Amino acid sequence: MSFKRETPLANAVFWAARKGNLALLQLLLNSGRVDADCRDSYGTTALMVASYSGHNDCVKELIMHGADINYQRETGSTALFFAAQQGHHDAAKLLFEFGASTEFQTKDGGTALTVASQYGHSKVVDILLKNGANVHDQLNDGATPLFLAAQEGHVTVIRQLLSSGAKVNQAREDGTAPLWMAAQMGHNEVAKVLLLRGADRDADRHDGSTALFKAALKGHSGVIEELLKFSPSLGLLKNGSSALHAAVMGGNLRTILLLLGANADPMLPNKNNELPADLTKSERILKLLHPQMINGDS
Template identity: 70%
Template sequence: MLRMSFKKETPLANAAFWAARKGNLALLQLLLNSGRVDVDCKDSLGTTALMVASYHGHIDCVRELVLQGADINLQRESGATALFFAAQQGHNDVVKFLFEFGASTEFKNKDGGTALLAACQYGHAKVVETLLKHGANIHDQLYDGASAIFLAAQGGYLDVIRLLLSSGAKVNQPRQDGTTALLKAAIKGYNNVIEELLKFSPTLGLLKNGTSALHAAVLSGNVRTVALLLEAGADPCLRNKANELPAELTKNERILRLLRTKEKQRKS
């Protein structure tokens, strides 16, 4: 949610922010044409009317602000821009319009987040496609190492995953703690995402964090996920950093049967 602070703004500027938030184009035009409201006026957090209109998807207000000279690439205190907010909320028409007037995909917020990462995190496939077409870096990462594909996998967004993989995303790009998209999907039990990731040969072995996707799936009790990983070649005899076998992490009989069957097949 876009929070605002009106501590340093005049009543007229506050009215402009309100109009941008509500999509009241007539009021916004009246205020801007009065000459008494700066089109780039900010609240104490650095929020502009353009950011507010972009966040709420009011394309008519966005257009008016831009045509009246609003600076598209201004950053809030957090580092976010109008493009970031439009992408985060999935407003593809706003995203496209902002690109027509020079929006940049390179700005980052305080966490390292970009418009592309925000769109992936919230599963907005059409926005992701638009951003990539306009030069967004598919290898963008948050400062903790979370990549676009990691964030999409975390939310179970299959259409975004497909788009990223077909555009060259690295399936094994880990977060700083070693967690990968496959591990996150295994924890969540997003089997359709796992099936897609498996087409690109993700790491099935032990990760930097001392566990594997199979261990995670077993711990989460996802029978279908365990089966998918075993079919793809995950090792049922692999020990984690605590020296535990996958079978030692569950009492689920169906999962235990799957693991034991695969163990026998590997030994035979």
């Protein structure tokens, strides 16, 4: 966290808040020569710095001297946002005791809950939800706390959010659902949890790709194993290709074997009339596909 300090006294207050030097902070605040809400040119306050650093004594001292708990810096961030971002659950609790709000947003739509979910701070997520945080918060691009947790692979947070009513199929503006993102990132445990909680196995993005297609392209066999338990589509997708085409392009033998074992059709052409075998020069992959192609011909 960076900030520009405007005066020597403000500089000292910020330093004390960042380092957790309560004695110096008390001395400065009691002097009457510096405001508890002194700010830098970005609007950063000492309370934000103390919350970011997790120094609870300093947080409380600043609040007792009248620091504005819900003040937003230039980016829209508040003290609670910074405590949530860094996983300081005790600081978050303290801020709530003195009236912190979960409703303030950053310029990109971020809230304390979205950032805590993104970084996997489950204790903070629990505190936020118990204090009225909206599980349906969205960034400007439509990403929800559940989406962000799925992207980063935070299974515990995902379970918390789903138990609090998060919509498992809520997609980002580009059509990307949490399951699709988990598949892209290779988070098979996340995929498992989402599927068991009703995620649409065949939900596609605006580009027509599904979670299975993306996992096949990336070679994430663990995710594919979870998806295949729910019988996803192995045929042509809206993008004019199949998961097997994607697996062959990705070049992962395990992925190809999984799809063939699930009866993916190697004789199914894509929109360009190409068979999966037309998309590779690997002899090992062709040997996997050829027996299936012979069976298909017969």
